[in-house]
Amino acid sequence: MPTITSSFQRITCLGGLINIQRFSTLTNISAHTIRYYEKIGVLKHIARNANGHRFFTSKDIDWIQFVKRLKEMGMPLDNIKLYADLREQGESTAEQRKQLLQDHAVLLEEKIVLEALHLKKIKEKIIYYENVINKN
Amino acid sequence: MPTITSSFQRITCLGGLINIQRFSTLTNISAHTIRYYEKIGVLKHIARNANGHRFFTSKDIDWIQFVKRLKEMGMPLDNIKLYADLREQGESTAEQRKQLLQDHAVLLEEKIVLEALHLKKIKEKIIYYENVINKN
DNA sequence: GGTTGACTTAGAGCTTACTCTAAGGATTAC
DNA sequence: GTAATCCTTAGAGTAAGCTCTAAGTCAACC
Known part of the structure; x- marks a missing residue:
């Protein structure tokens, strides 16, 4: 049973599961920062x-790329977090997100x-x- | 004597001397920040x-306006300080300042x-x- | 079965650029 | 002569955004 489980995990991991290290590589954001972003919401x-x-x-990945875009536009994490909160609440917040x-x-x-000019x-x-x- | 001195000071101040408060108003930088900028060079x-x-x-005033420009261009204070150091050393550093x-x-x-693009x-x-x- | 290595957490520490506080000195106004 | 107001200093505190540390879990490899 444990052999089967670990085989399964290895296969799914190699087959497509993205762990924090791989996510870090794919997004060019440190694992520390990724955990931090989860912590602050x-x-x-x-x-x-x-x-x-x-x-x-x-x-x-799509979401974090969008977060990166907002950051590179100079939006503070507080506002990005607010956007994330609105997004979580569903389509009813579309107007607010648009306004942000x-x-x-x-x-x-x-x-x-x-x-x-400068x-x-x-x-x-x-x-x-x-x-x-x-x-x- | 103190009356004369204080009269003199009042006149020169009104006539042209810029104290930290007036400098702050003229440049739109807080007196705290002005002292801080002097402290770090x-x-x-x-x-x-x-x-x-x-x-x-x-x-x-001219110099601090230039500092504000560099800041609004996103140059860190460390580099602005370096520019200030080079400027202090005179014309021989023109090339380095240009490069900065x-x-x-x-x-x-x-x-x-x-x-x-964003x-x-x-x-x-x-x-x-x-x-x-x-x-x- | 012990070491390696990737992951977890809470929380401390760091960097940049201020921003404020406390304690004190000098001038002005009453 | 004393209160108000301006200035001074050293140094502490703050905010944003990470970045790192310590202690621990778990699976893999030899």
Whole structure:
């Protein structure tokens, strides 16, 4: 019986189960951070095997990729967690989720404009430096 | 004598001396943060009056505005401090300062591209939500 | 059957960039 | 002359987002 169980586990693991290490590799997020995200509620309902070890699905990968997108957009984890909470509550929260994204999209748009302006000014300064350096 | 001194100080202060409070108002940076920037070496050679109180000049304002630009570009204070150190050493460090700006400009350019991509995707998701919501 | 190695947890520690507190000194206003 | 208000300092505290540690479980390998 134990041999069969462990064979089964090995086969399913090799066949498709994603443990935390593999999930970490696939998503380029450390195992520490993945556990942390589960703890604060950004990752929810992560399945466990008989040992209590987490295993992840392709839906978890999709979700964490979206989380990464929100993070790279500069959304704080608090808001991402709020989005995760709304998502958990189902379709009735679609409007609220849309609003969350919309609000952040406005902020990001302003940020990009500001960054582009700064970039332009810095490039001018770089040219100024090039002139200073070439004079010597 | 004390009357004359205090008259003088009042006049010079109103006439042009910028104390930490006024500098804070002018730059929109808290007095706490201004002292912190001096402590870590982002602000250097800030003048003091007879009481040991800081007073600031228009050059300090120019510099802190530049610091704000670097910060809004996402440059960490460590690098801004490094830039300040190089600046203090004079014209011989122009090349290094140029390089610092150049390196960060490259990072920022990549960041803007990424953010713009994310923004596009998020706007698509917002439209998806609008469709979901309108169906009901 | 003992070691290795991957997993688990709670919780401590770290980094960045502030932000605040406590204690105290000088000027101004009554 | 004393209270209010401004400044000073060193150093503690905070918030966000990890990152690591310690102690322990469990399955696999020799």
